[in-house]
Amino acid sequence: MPAKKSSALDKNRAKEAANQYAAAASQAWLVASGLATEIEALRWTTDSIPIPAPGLEQALEEATRAAMDSTSAADRIFTLLEQLxxxxxxxxxxxxxxxxxxxxADTQLWTRRLAQLCLGVTTFLAGNDAIALTERAAVIVLVAPFGERRTLPTDGLHTTASNYETLNIELAGILCRLIIEHDWMIELSVTSAAASDTATKVTVAFSHSGILELHSNNPTVPSQAWHDPVVVAEPVAHLIELFRRLTVDANEPFEQFAIRLTEPTLHPPR
Known part of the structure; x- marks a missing residue:
């Protein structure tokens, strides 16, 4: 018995969609590749040891793999459409x-994560025209070059930090994105050195009035505010110093450390 024909699929629309997705994936991969190259070059511009770039290789590999999958799927669609x-x-x-x-979409996601990492790295570099151009490119990626804007709550937090040096970079990137997007906040939780069963919660949010605010449920941690334009390295240094003070084991801090996104409010956590 011959296979049943189906007219439920518009071949032209399917081809158009496949072309659009594959083209968008290829474009995002090209941007990801450029960002990765810039990050690698910039992190070696200091006179001492290179600036960490946590997750750089993974992000580029994931973006590349996703782009290849998208374009391969598009090729498969064209082959299938030649059949009955x-x-x-x-x-x-x-x-x-x-x-x-x-x-x-996965290619674009990893490209945004590279843009965020790029801003984390440049936070700790002395400014010049080349760095300003790279930062502007990274911001454009985060603002929405690929169509509908995707915010960090949509993308989700992806952290790979295993020590304070790499956490420094990731926090800087996260805070840069918080400042760009305005309308969400992060909550960081650290187990208190004074009581191992008590977690200190710290929330950081950037208001539309241009103030980066820090609040905590721990009375020993005073509220803090940084006014626009925020020098991101300053709140990052403040947070790292706070974590070092509160962590149970300074040599293995990340067993007690957690970070998550939470509702956009500037009220201190209860």
């Missing part, structure tokens, strides 16, 4: 379109 469009082929085309779209 029975129900099985239509289902295969739809699966490939879904993969093409998702992997395109």
């Amino acid at each position: 469009l029975d129900t099985g082929t239509v289902a295969a085309v739809r699966r490939a379109l879904s993969e093409c779209e998702q992997r395109c």
Whole structure:
């Protein structure tokens, strides 16, 4: 019995969608590759040891893999559309379109994470025209070059820090993105050295009036504010010093350290 034909799929629209997703993935990968190259070059511009770039290799690898998956799925769609469009082929085309779209979105996600990392690295460099250009490019990636804007709550936190030196960079990138986006805040939790079962919570938020505010549920941690333009290295240094003071074991701090996104409010946590 011949396979049943299906007219539920518009071949031209499927081809157009596949082309758009593959092109967007390729564009995002090219931006990711450029950002990774700039990060690698900039982190070696200091006179001493290179600035850490936690997660750099993973982010570029993931962006590359996702872009390749998206473009491969697009090629598969074109091959399938040359066949008789029975129900099985239509289902295969739809699966490939879904993969093409998702992997395109994944490429863009890893590109935004590279942009965030880039800002974390440049936070600790002396400013010049080249660095300003790189920072402007990173901000543009975060603002929405690929269409609909994706914020950090949508992307989710992705941290790889294993010591204070790498946490320094990741916190700087996160705070830069917080300042760019305004409308969310982070909550950092550290186990208190005074009582191992008590967690100190610190919230950081950037208001539309241009103030970066820090509050805590720990009475020994005073509230703090940095006014626009915020020199991001300053609140980062303040947070790192705070974590060093509160952590149970200064040599292995990350067993007690946690960071998450929370509701946008400037009230101290209770």
